[in-house]
Amino acid sequence: MALRLALVQMSVGINKMDNIAHACKLIREAANKGAQLVALPECFNSPYGTKYFKEYSEPIPGPTTMSLAQVAKDCKVYVVGGSIPESDDGHLYNTCSVFAPNGEIIAKYRKMHLFDIDVPGKIRFQESEVLKAGNRFATFNAGPCTIGIGICYDIRFAELAQIYAQKGCHLLLYPGAFNMTTGPLHWELLQRARALDNQLYVAAISPARDENASYIAWGHTTAVGPWGDVLVTTDHEETILYTDIETEKLKQVRENIPLNNQRRLNVYTRTKPVQSQNPTTSLKNNDMSGYQIDVNQHVD
Numbered sequence: 001m002a003l004r005l006a007l008v009q010m011s012v013g014i015n016k017m018d019n020i021a022h023a024c025k026l027i028r029e030a031a032n033k034g035a036q037l038v039a040l041p042e043c044f045n046s047p048y049g050t051k052y053f054k055e056y057s058e059p060i061p062g063p064t065t066m067s068l069a070q071v072a073k074d075c076k077v078y079v080v081g082g083s084i085p086e087s088d089d090g091h092l093y094n095t096c097s098v099f100a101p102n103g104e105i106i107a108k109y110r111k112m113h114l115f116d117i118d119v120p121g122k123i124r125f126q127e128s129e130v131l132k133a134g135n136r137f138a139t140f141n142a143g144p145c146t147i148g149i150g151i152c153y154d155i156r157f158a159e160l161a162q163i164y165a166q167k168g169c170h171l172l173l174y175p176g177a178f179n180m181t182t183g184p185l186h187w188e189l190l191q192r193a194r195a196l197d198n199q200l201y202v203a204a205i206s207p208a209r210d211e212n213a214s215y216i217a218w219g220h221t222t223a224v225g226p227w228g229d230v231l232v233t234t235d236h237e238e239t240i241l242y243t244d245i246e247t248e249k250l251k252q253v254r255e256n257i258p259l260n261n262q263r264r265l266n267v268y269t270r271t272k273p274v275q276s277q278n279p280t281t282s283l284k285n286n287d288m289s290g291y292q293i294d295v296n297q298h299v300d
């Protein structure tokens, strides 16, 4: 049994209401062409940039997610709502909401690894100047598939994908907006790496490129199969890509190359959570104080 996926590489402008209306129109188009799950890009209702997030932010539910809920219900499709700047309790998050074909929100994911990089002379971007990181995983079921959500920079962290694989995900969806510095070499490579490491499907959905934007997105929305093969990809213009997710393929690849039976967990160094004094305390970004590494396991 397969799940028909549509990946919407949409143009995003400066008018929020226009962006929402445009996303809904493209979701309808994809549903009319047989998609069962339609995925939008990162930051689809706002230009991508720290200077925009506060102005474009809204609570969830709010105008953007209510529009997506309605279109999901009208078209009877799953919608992975890319991401939007979310406001909650005085904080801003980069958040993806997922809608079932009855319009209900069935998952919500806040970008866990904030995009803070500095490549001198090329790009400096510090999401943490305005955003707070999420601390929760998000999975949901659609037809035969269990799907895990990450957002953009999250794809660089192999651990997140591995945890989703352990939770039984067949497909990882990363709404993302790589850029002209990192995109050419890293965008596809990271998707293929996560797919191969975990022997599952990976797709990353970018906004279309706007050469006049302050942050120029790489585009190249792509889906990769559990064999590491690129199933569908594109350049940087607005378009919708379609592909089928077949859960049986995972079984086949995992039988051919049985990594899951061959891991030497008994000899790997593991990071171990130390018993927290206060388990209700939420983890701060990059706070490793609750973890330790047992280096002795490496000594023969």
Ligand SMILES: NC(=O)CC(=O)C(=O)O
Pocket: 115, 151, 152, 153, 154, 156, 176, 177, 178, 179, 182, 183, 186
């Ligand atoms: N925009 C991002 O979150 C990540 C990115 O562009 C990169 O990792 O490169």
